Amino acid sequence: MLRRNICNIHKICCLYTAPATLLGETDVSSLNKVFKPMNYHSFSKPQNVTLIRHLSYIHEVKHDLEKLKNEPNYNTFTYRTHTCGELRPSHVGQKVSLCGWIQYQRMTKFLLLRDAYGTTQCIVNGDTNLPDIPLETTVKIEGTVALRPKSMINTNMTTGEIEVVINDLQILNTASNLPFHLRDYQKPKEQLRLQHRYIDLRFPDMQNNLRQRSTMLHNMRRFLVEKHKFVEVETPTLFCRTPGGAREFVVPTHHAGLFYSLVQSPQQFKQMLMAGGIDRYFQVARCYRDESTRPDRQPEFTQLDIELSFTNLDGVLSLIEQLLYTTFIQDIPKPPFKRITYKYALENYGTDKPNLTYDLKFKTIKYLFCDKLNDSNFGAYVLPYPNELGKLTTKYKEKIRELIKKYKTKVVLYENISKELSVELFNKIQDTIGERNSCIVSLGDNENACLCLGEIRDFIATLLLSKNLLKINNAMVPLWVIDFPLFVKGENGLETCHHPFTAPHPEDIHLLQSDPLKVRSLAYDLVLNGNEVGGGSVRVHNAELQEKLLKMLNIDNTKLLHFLNALRSGCPPHAGIALGIDRLVSIACNAESIREVIAFPKSHEGKDPLSGAPNFINEDDKKYYHIVTVD
Structure with missing residues (x-):
């Protein structure tokens, strides 16, 4: 890019010449390195070189390019000077240009301007009042940065210590008939958001x-x-x-x-x-x-x-x-x-994608079924859980019944195992479940018994987490x-x-x-x-x-x-x-x-509420593509 800029400067300004003595040897040498591959021989001769002011401009280009390279700038190639999330007390006294959407307006004196990077409060002083502008209208504001009064500082805003005193306000495009307003505390239903995604994308979380x-x-x-x-x-x-x-x-x-x-x-x-x-x-x-x-x-x-x-x-x-x-x-x-094997995942968590942010594993109790010990297709597993959870509600018991039908397994719920099992059987299972007195047992085809108990594990975990009876690791827990x-x-x-x-x-x-x-x-x-x-x-x-x-x-x-x-x-x-x-x-x-x-996703039904797709096509298109529709 730098070479291209220098070449363009040289071509445009080649009529301007000056003695070579005006240039330092280092400058001539560095330019030779740039132009040598392009056969610009004039720079190797002392009698004709580009005017020194063009060399100075070249250095400015290099400086600007290095600055762009090292410092991200959200305002290049636009007619704003700053974003709405950028201004701080260090900018006080500067004249600035901001562009964005009007998020809020009050008392004909204040408005909150929002763009993709934040919000800035803008005010008018004196007898001037703001015009009544619809929310979400896009505007350009030119003004001067000022400190807010101490009592007006908003610590919830990154720009909360300053405000912009408006010198000029230009309406770029008026918003009309919006289906909803952008309020984080009152988001519309997803179907409406997807139907008007171009507005929904303005929400800060979507940005x-x-x-x-x-x-x-x-x-x-x-x-x-x-x-x-x-x-x-x-x-x-x-x-x-x-x-x-x-x-x-x-x-x-x-x-x-x-x-x-x-x-x-x-x-x-x-x-x-x-x-x-x-x-x-x-x-x-x-x-x-x-x-x-x-x-x-x-x-x-x-x-x-x-x-x-x-x-x-x-x-x-x-x-x-x-x-x-x-x-x-x-x-x-x-x-x-x-790393865990598929077999281990299935027989401990009942799924091939276990969530290890919490510790809730089930264990085999196949040793209790002597006649099935050599049957590789038979599985018997127990999921112990804290006694403090208490009795499961009818809702969750109905879920278990549905899973029994789905997986064709036998599931037994023990909410007080010490009273519901014989002393002999209780003593045998005690080593497996520890001190816990509540558990769920799944028996049957090995894979189905695991999958069934795995789904039960999910909603038991949800219940335990809701009652703070299960510790969860909020970090990322990856595994293979x-x-x-x-x-x-x-x-x-x-x-x-x-x-x-x-x-x-x-x-x-x-x-x-x-x-x-x-x-x-x-x-x-x-x-x-x-x-x-x-x-x-x-x-x-x-x-x-x-x-x-x-x-x-x-x-x-x-x-x-x-x-x-x-x-x-x-x-x-x-x-x-x-x-x-x-x-x-x-x-x-x-x-x-x-x-x-996703910027423009399909709905949970696989449809596009924004455009209405998938759509019907006309008869000419059907004929062109040899399509015949049937009922």
Whole structure:
């Protein structure tokens, strides 16, 4: 940029000349270094050089560029001099220009001006009164900074010690017929906020969330590119359907019967990049999945997609630990993060994404069932909880009944175990539950018994926390869950636990044919405070093994010939991960939903209240795309 500026100055001002003696040798030498690659030979000759005032201007350009480089400035390229969160007593007496929205006006003398960075009180003196201006009107104010009277200082505002005495007020755009006002203490319902998102974005928490998101992504890019030499590569979003994955959005073309699919992830592309020698890849990828929307799901979402060659599970986990430790906008524990197996997570917490911010584990009591000790499919678990919780209400007992139906397990609630069990049985279980006299027991199919008790654990924890009977760690608690099963049992045979490109654990490959449900995978999930925020795996890089796995999953190989050919081309071993940016930012910002950290999200129904999408299309478009609608 500096070289370009100097070149432009030289071209424009080349008619002005002065003796070389006016320039110091150091100045001539430094300019030679700049212009030598561009064959500007005149600077190496003493008889003709640029006029010294242009050299002086060049130095000013350098100084300004260095200043911009080192000091962030929110006011460059605008006609304001300061933001509404910037002014302090040190600015008293300065003439300033502010731009923003009128948040509040009172007594025809005071108004509160707000922008993205804060608020400033502005006043008029003397007999002048402020005009009656609708709230949220955008204005430009020119005035002088003054100290507030001591009795008027507002310690809740960063600009609370000063005010701006208005010399001129210019209305830039009048607000009219707003559906709601911006009051933190009285926010409208989410549907209305999403319908008028352009107003909702003015709330300070929305401003903060989107700026925090931007900062985190910027830091992640710097960490990957500058520190570890990753290459950011954009891959297509229009692709063919990926077999064995989530339901995808279909995109029609004007060729009859031919469709694209929007990618649910760049999975195939990033693996083919590994085959192509891009050995350290990442992108901030937009992904699409046509599935039900929950508080932590959106039909379109953003992930930090990472893949690298010549690595293994430990390499990827270490990379992500360092990435988050360096770039996460809240404090996170120093690596390495805790690791637990899928089996351990299931049999202690009843979920593959346990929340370890509180200590509430259940324990096995299978030893009480002598006739079931050798039955690997049978599970018996107990969840002890503090006696002070008292008896569960009818509401929570009904929840337990619903879970029994859902998981087809037997659940027994003991609210006074010393009185409800025989002395012999009580003595046997006492060593397991300790001094606690209340517990819930879940029996049946091992996995279902765990999952059922895991859901019960969640609402018991909520109850205990509400009554201050359970200590919670307010810090970030990340952990890795590893050793997932490669396959799960589906309605029509085997299904993949993650995706069909996940490598089996090398210790279990011999079980692929004889007992595939016992084969572990080299998959891993990153869990943060009970939320899955990332998932990845070591990939299959051998075409023959990949074909074998696809066959076991009843996936047609012909749909993936391009991918299999890439593996056959000498594809190196590789592994990767995708981090859910929306979830990570929502956790960091303590947002209730990922919708709070996305500028224009879909509703919980997967619709866009702002535009009304999805919409009907007209008959001409249907004809062009060969679409026929059916009831």
